[in-house]
Amino acid sequence: MQKRIIAFLEKSPRTKARAIAAELGLDRGEVNRFLHENTDKFAQDDEYQWSLVAPSCRIEFPGDGWLTAWQFESALIDRAPLTSAYREVVFALRHGGKPMLDFIARLLAFCNQLVIAGKTVTLDFGDSISTLTYLNRVGFFDVLDGSISVLPERPSGDLAREFQGNNQGVIEFRLIDPDNPDENIPKLLRNSFVACADKSYSQAAFTILAELFDNVRDHSATGSPGFACLQFYPKGRKIQAVISDNGLGIVGTLAPVVPVKYPEVARAMASAPHPGVALLKEVFSKGMLSQKDDDGRGIGLKRSGDFAKKFKARISVRQSDFELRIHHDDGAVDFKHRGNLALLQGTHICFEFKLDSNVKSA
Template sequence: MVDIIRFKELGRFYNKVDIEEVLHGNKISNFSAHEENFIEIQIDKDCRFLADAQLKLLCLCHHLVNQGADLSLVFLGGKCRCFTFMDRCGFLLHLPTSVTVTPTKPSSREAASIRFQGQSVNLHEIRAVDPVVSRNNRPIPGQMTDALSELLKTDCEKFLTDIQTVICEFCDNVSQHSQSQSPGFVYMHHYPTTQKIYIVIADVGVGLLNSLRQGLQERNDIFKDSSDETLLLEMFNNGLSRKNDQRGSGLNRMAEIAIKYNGSLHLRLDKCLVDLTPVGNEFASAHFKPCADMAGTHISFSFEVPKI
């Protein structure tokens, strides 16, 4: 028997909510209980995915394979616009090697994301983030910021430094919290119609709060028994680390930049979705919503292109 996850054409982009509705409807947390996990993800011809939804889909593929699934990805429209876009942005290149793709899965030498690298004015290809050797990730923030500078035709040092800080903290978050051998991913995309930029980081590790709680319990920190909301607000507003070394201030700097550029922060944790709401110069509340179980952490930062 094959379990099918179907993404139907919506007439608009799949966003962070739409993809969760599909995953929740398919109860993906139950797949690992099957004796044989044959799962087919079907994507309709005219499907389109916003950057944060696309990385959620990529991490779903890694999660299911890590759970022992025999996974296939089927583009029902063949080499349609959706297929070619996912090829160009690096989605297909970064799938687990065991995943089969219909109509075809490009080899690394054939991947369009390599052939077209840096040639699109809006698209910045998905980059793999090393979860173990953090120094391997050092080029990523500079490369993506350079691409953004070219895209926006700006050399505003303060703005570009702020965005580079966000990407750097995103990458550090993977190596600090994922505790996984599977790669994380970072993706940036500009949407000219809405003048919005998405910067998204995701991994399939143990989860941000799980990692944090582990460290807090080990050192008997005053926040060790705090609620998820308290931990997140403390982490983003004041800085809170799994190690007692001030490294938790990184997410705090990222939050300050998000607020500065009227941005929004969306998190997908292993069992819930969180949208952080800014009030003044800090995040005053966190809205939680249950979601289908999936390993890892997903952080999406979206903001309008500033008038520079």
């Protein structure tokens, strides 16, 4: 029985005992009893699903070309490091991989949350020293939990402090303290954005970035700090700005109040394939949803979406187990989502702006 169950869980982790018994043609009671008697080999999660107890999990990312949040999420499919039985998680970057800001932000958020969950985390840059140097330059290690091991050696962070503010195309990683957030962060992001694009974008950039910052701050509900950063990519003529928190997230804070305050929205969510996606679409397309009763609340993300539409920008919003992408093209709004992602707490927003070819950037 043991060999058959191990072989099954290697291919199908996070499976309930009754499903294991049904698939293997075994008695459910015997399977359940066997699993509980061998917790050194099998672990059960909060959803009563069983997996093999694995001492470590190594997640490697592709080596050639740009790495985006899409590639990051793909590498974690069926791994779910936060909810798995793995005690140690290793993230490895290969030579030739060039991580973009949205990828880096997901990596940072996962690493810090894994530590909070009591797991041991290692970042292996042995095959990608250039990435290690770049992350040091943008202040990644100043925000990364100090208990995380970095191979071949953890940088001191001096490089980021030495060059901070010297490049208008970079806003190094800045912590967002949920109890005392640095309200200057949106201005720093806006100033960098305008320096790389054009003054005509100043108001739109500030509105978008300030609203995203406010919403991440307001929907955090956690004592764990978030972060913000910006990067300009001259060759691709695009700007990415990321604002993240590690709390309940937009859906996590709004969903509990929707049935009472917004019954029509609650009915639409109940009939939708994914309630969280439906709620987030409502937030960006119509607004006026808020966990608070103050007048004028709940329009921030809608307003950000309107400005993004005007300038054909893209916004991606990562929630607990899904991501919603808001695209704007030819005046139309296009929502795309990806579900069944590895659990990640909080709200992680990436705003991507493609510069027009006639805009002179710094």
